Amino acid sequence: MAKPKIAIIGPGVVGRSIGRLLHERRFPIAAVAGPSPGHVRAALDFIGAGHAARSPAVAAHSGDVVFLTVPDRMIRPVCEEIAAAKGFKRGAVVIHCAGVHDASVLAAARERKARIAALHPLQSFASPEGAVKAMKGTCFTFDGDEAAAPVAEKIVEALGGRMVRVRPEGRALYHAASCVLSNYLVSVADLGIIMLVLSGMDKAEAARAARPLLAGTVENIGRVGAPAALTGPISRGDVETVARHLDALSRLPREIRRLYCSLGLYTVRVAQRKGALNQADARRLVRLLTEGS
DSSP: OOOOOEEEESOSHHHHHHHHHHHHTTOOEEEEEOSOHHHHHHHHHHHTOOEEOSSHHHHHHTOSEEEEOSOGGGHHHHHHHHHHTTOSOTTOEEEEOOSSOOGGGGHHHHHTTOEEEEEEEOSOOSSHHHHHHHOTTOEEEEEEOGGGHHHHHHHHHHHTOEEEEOOGGGHHHHHHHHHHHTHHHHHHHHHHHHHHHHTTOOHHHHHHHHHHHHHHHHHHHHHHOHHHHOOSHHHHTOHHHHHHHHHHHTTSOHHHHHHHHHHHHHHHHHHHHHTOOOHHHHHHHHHHHHHHO
């Protein structure tokens, strides 16, 4: 079976990386469209194939699979613009890659007899080059028309990922979870590095010191799961050590102490699920962390 022609509308990090990988897997790249000719040209150079379309509707009409990799707030209006210009071919598969939106934001494409899907990569992409390297093994969450699923699965397989279905009504919670796993991890790492610096460590050395600890923790989570990977004083029920932490934190900005206590209270529950913390120590830790915040 011939591979479908790919059109990409929105030449950002996700659009470029998907285009590059699909081109390497011998999917024909038909066209790329975007608001800036410079961005489109840069995307074509990175992908290594395709041509610049004069409008999103022209690009969409050239593709059997149309990726709308535009900013989240633009998915619906761009889709409606293309549909109004009769840009979607009958039977085409129209895909957006936003995490928070389900496939229904592409309803205008469905009205033009296209098949629609939401296909979000559960991955953090800071650059097109990094995205290409990180795509292998990535989970892609799918919801949409059942008729679009086989094509979406073929695309995900070509990208080196695996497709997992999510309920449309669970999409926002799923995306919130992805933010916790990625964005909030960065914030926690930033907090830890700041605390290292405040303890007297050089900033550059603090960042270097944090890296293997973070990497080892993520590796442990992947190997044995989140509760089982938990280590440290709360997991051991070491109330005295946590009390010494709070004493040291009392001399720092209160926001840092509050964050430590909030995360500590949640960690008590994780330790209990791990089965590493007895009830007496759990109560003492909860009382200490609640009073400390």
